[in-house]
Amino acid sequence: MKCPICGVDAPAGAVDCAACGIIFAKFKKKLESLPVTPASRFQPWMGRALAVVIVLAWMAGFGLYYRAVLSEMPARKTAAPR
Ligand SMILES: [Zn+2]
Secondary structure, three states, X not given: OEOOOOOOEOOOOOOEOOOXXXXXXXXXXXXXXXXXXXXHHOOHHHHHHHHHXXXXXXXXXXXXXXXXXXXXXXXXXXXXXO
């Protein structure tokens, strides 16, 4: 087994590197956890889903506002023309 940091040959089953002192298990864990998290946490469809949610929320809010305006209209309509 070769040390991933300094390239020195370490005996099979060695826990740490004799030359630079890194602990192989810790280094492996770090390597496994590093590239996976940023790539899989945020995916392109999440951005689209977020946009859809925002649009839907905006539409719902606008719908409620529009309903409130409509319910006020008859009173204004009867008062305005004359
Ligand atoms: Zn080493």
